[in-house]
Amino acid sequence: MKHLLPALLWLLATACLPxxxxxxxxxxxPTAVLPQEEAPHPKNSLEWWYITGHLTDVATxxxxxxxxxxxxxxxxxxQDYQMVHFALTDPKSQRFAFDYDLGKLPAxxxxxxxxxxxxxxxxxxxxxxxxxxxxxxxxxMAQPTGYAISLNTSPTKPVMLHGGTxxxxxxxxxxxxxxxxxxxxxxxxxEVNGQAHQVTGELWYDRQWNCGGVNKKxxxxxxxxxxxxxxxxDLMLYTVHDTSTGQQIAGGTHNDAAGLSRHLAETDFKLxxxxxxxxxxxxxxxxxxxxxxxxxxxxxLTVTPLVPNQELGLRIFKFFHLYYWEGMCRVTGTHHGxxxxxxxxxEITNR
Numbered sequence: 001m002k003h004l005l006p007a008l009l010w011l012l013a014t015a016c017l018p019x020x021x022x023x024x025x026x027x028x029x030p031t032a033v034l035p036q037e038e039a040p041h042p043k044n045s046l047e048w049w050y051i052t053g054h055l056t057d058v059a060t061x062x063x064x065x066x067x068x069x070x071x072x073x074x075x076x077x078x079q080d081y082q083m084v085h086f087a088l089t090d091p092k093s094q095r096f097a098f099d100y101d102l103g104k105l106p107a108x109x110x111x112x113x114x115x116x117x118x119x120x121x122x123x124x125x126x127x128x129x130x131x132x133x134x135x136x137x138x139x140x141m142a143q144p145t146g147y148a149i150s151l152n153t154s155p156t157k158p159v160m161l162h163g164g165t166x167x168x169x170x171x172x173x174x175x176x177x178x179x180x181x182x183x184x185x186x187x188x189x190x191e192v193n194g195q196a197h198q199v200t201g202e203l204w205y206d207r208q209w210n211c212g213g214v215n216k217k218x219x220x221x222x223x224x225x226x227x228x229x230x231x232x233x234d235l236m237l238y239t240v241h242d243t244s245t246g247q248q249i250a251g252g253t254h255n256d257a258a259g260l261s262r263h264l265a266e267t268d269f270k271l272x273x274x275x276x277x278x279x280x281x282x283x284x285x286x287x288x289x290x291x292x293x294x295x296x297x298x299x300x301l302t303v304t305p306l307v308p309n310q311e312l313g314l315r316i317f318k319f320f321h322l323y324y325w326e327g328m329c330r331v332t333g334t335h336h337g338x339x340x341x342x343x344x345x346x347e348i349t350n351r
Contacts, residue, residue, distance in 0.1 A: 021045070021075045026210040032166020032179055034159065035132050038207060040109035043080070045212025046073040047177075049117065049128055051137065051153075052225065052345040053203035054328055055190060064190060064199065065089030065306070065328030065345070066149060067098075068137055070117045070128050072109055073212065080105040084119040084126050086139050088147050089328050090192050091306040096327065097193075098312050099141035101126075133159075133181040133205065137188075146194035153184035153203060158259040162236065163251075170240060171249040174211065181205040182234035182255050183227065202227060204234075204345060221349045222271060222287065224303060224329075228342040231335055232257035235294065237264070239271055254297050269294045274302075279311045282323040286311070286348045292333075301333035303344050324349040 025043035041047055050069040056062070067087040074080050082105050087098035101121040115135075117128040126139040133155030140148035162168045162178040169175050184203045189196055204225045220241040227234050237252035250266035273287030290303040310327025324347065331342035 022077050023212050025077055032161060032177055035113060037177060038131050039111040039113045040072055041209050042108060042111055043074040043077055044209050047209035050206040051203050053201060054343040055199040055201035057197045058200055063091055064192060067326055080108045082119060086141060088192055089307050089310060094307050095193060096307050096310045097144050097147045099143060100314055133184055146191060148191040151186050151188035153186045155181045156185050157183045160253060160255050160261050162253050164263050176211050177209040179207055224344055224346040226331055226342055226344045228340055230340045237269055237271060268296060277308050281313060284323055286325045298336035301331055303329045303331055305329045
């Protein structure tokens with residue numbers, strides 16, 4: 001499972017309701033069945049369709065980061081909910097803007113393809129359409145104003161099945177369906193602080209389901225995706241921390257230039273924070289710069305945020321704010337001793 005945050009939201013959505021959350025409608029196959037798994041899973045405890053990555057202005061070379069995600073969850077086996085996150089990062093001006101929406105769905109999501117996910121907030125309509133790496137993404141923030149995307153994607157590498165089967169086992173915590181398209185060639189336009197940019201780039205797509213089982217408040221999560229320029233390799237790495245016991249579960253996937261994937265066990269890599277960021281808004285302390293080593297693959301890397309403050313603050317209930325950090329980072333380091341560069345996205349939750 002990529003993201004702990006949605007599981008926390010699933011908990012929060014049920015915290016004031018008189019029933020016990022259920023995962024009875026979750027779907028467990030021996031391997032992920034594609035393309036069917038891309039469609040909504042009826043009454044799934046928690047699932048999502050997740051886009052992150054770096055975009056470049058074709059005229060000026062300016063860099064931007066984007067996060068765009070639809071969450072679907074059904075905590076009681078009866079009522080469907082949907083949540084959408086949308087964020088844009090502008091390293092040149094050190095701006096980070098985000099918007100989100102959460103609410104009940106009028107009817108259960110149907111298990112149909114192509115995807116046609118829709119969320120409306122005030123006068124803005126956010127859409128996520130398509131399938132198998134070919135998506136049309138359109139959104140405009142309701143607040144702050146002046147931030148929008150209109151993007152089209154297509155895959156340049158094959159699908160990446162995590163855990164070897166498209167199901168990732170997180171120790172005793174959960175078994176979640178998980179696959180990615182690590183490189184989506186992307187074109188279109190974005191608007192940042194009221195200024196339009198024609199952009200191109202390679203976005204990362206995560207598809208996950210059966211994630212309502214991660215429902216412990218004492219769980220913290222570090223996750224990152226890395227796209228290496230020179231080798232055309234991709235890495236997905238995560239660590240789950242039990243803050244009450246100090247125990248951790250770690251894993252990941254290495255995807256080579258030919259699109260062949262290899263599961264990474266906890267002993268195959270290290271994620272070591274070397275600097276930290278303290279949020280002036282929430283007071284939370286997040287790892288910032290990371291030292292990443294994957295010895296068997298020859299990687300010794302440093303992952304650095306392009307904007308220190310990429311913290312999202314979500315007001316879930318009237319008096320409750322949920323904070324997490326997710327943002328664009330640069331990669332530098334070596335591969336078998338030779339210099340490499342790359343793009344990364346990092347998420348840190350519940351710290």
